[in-house]
């Protein structure tokens with residue numbers, strides 16, 4: 388599990404920023420106008436696209452490729468889905484963006500703790 | 511020589527350090543150190559692929575290493591790092607599919623973020639098998655595809671885009687190593703199941 392302060396703080400900031408921006412864009416563009424299911428699906432793609440641009444363009448060179456791409460894409464996808472379904476106020480975007488970014492990061496850290504290390508070989 | 515792959519990586523060489531020298535390299539340094547610490551000073555070592563030489567800082571001193579890369583621009587960018595290595599390190603432009611080394615000529619082969627990039631991975635691994643002595647060791651630091659939903663879907667989709675400029679993100683490198691004839695002895699996950707170290711031997 389990542390313990391270096393630079394990377395832990397970087398992960399927290401990166402995931403909050405990506406989820407908040409994805410939520411803001413999809414809520415502003417779609418914000419419940421399309422109905423639940425189409426809003427969710429299109430929002431998901433909008434969120435993933437934003438996560439891809441931010442993580443590959445800005446964040447990965449500073450913080451690592453896979454370690455940024457995987458949680459940010461997942462957070463962006465979830466935030467985009469939420470924004471596609473609901474028209475949110477600025478305060479709600481900040482709160483939900485931070486919660487989504489942090490939540491996905493915690494999930495990835497837990498999964499990572501479970502998955503890393505030596506593997507059983509099925510020869 | 512595969513000129514399409516060579517051109518792709520020559521283009522990537524321009525921005526490679528900007529993209530990889532800071533965050534990615536520092537993130538992976540502990541795992542790379544643990545893999546490359548297995549380099550033995552008494553062994554004849556093949557290293558694939560050199561890139562701009564970012565891995566060199568994690569090599570133990572005093573080893574005898576032949577490093578190859580398909581891209582002359584990458585090798586050019588690595589020149590200073592190669593010169594700074596305290597040991598024997600020769601860098602050559604060579605395609606892994608078409609290596610000029612004799613059969614059974616290396617004791618150890620090391621790879622770093624390579625088999626996401628080599629266009630025909632099983633054939634490339636078979637070429638490594640050919641140049642490795644019986645009983646010789648293959649040590650790899652690689653990123654691979656995931657077997658976990660939704661990461662597997664994400665990696666497959668992103669691979670379509672990423673493979674135009676650089677690596678493929680959805681390969682099953684452990685299966686490829688086995689398919690090339692190696693006996694896999696150790697697999698360690700470094701990040702989720704997408705970054706791993708793989709250790710294998712060519713049966714004696």
Ligand SMILES: C[S@@+](CC[C@H](N)C(=O)[O-])C[C@H]1O[C@@H](n2cnc3c(N)ncnc32)[C@H](O)[C@@H]1O
Nearest residue numbers: 519559561564579580581605606622623627628
């Ligand atoms: C992602 S880079 C990794 C470079 C370096 N090991 C590192 O981690 O910084 C992949 C490298 O594989 C090289 N490569 C791709 N196909 C190759 C081939 N067929 N033969 C030799 N090298 C190849 C590319 O030129 C590129 O430098």
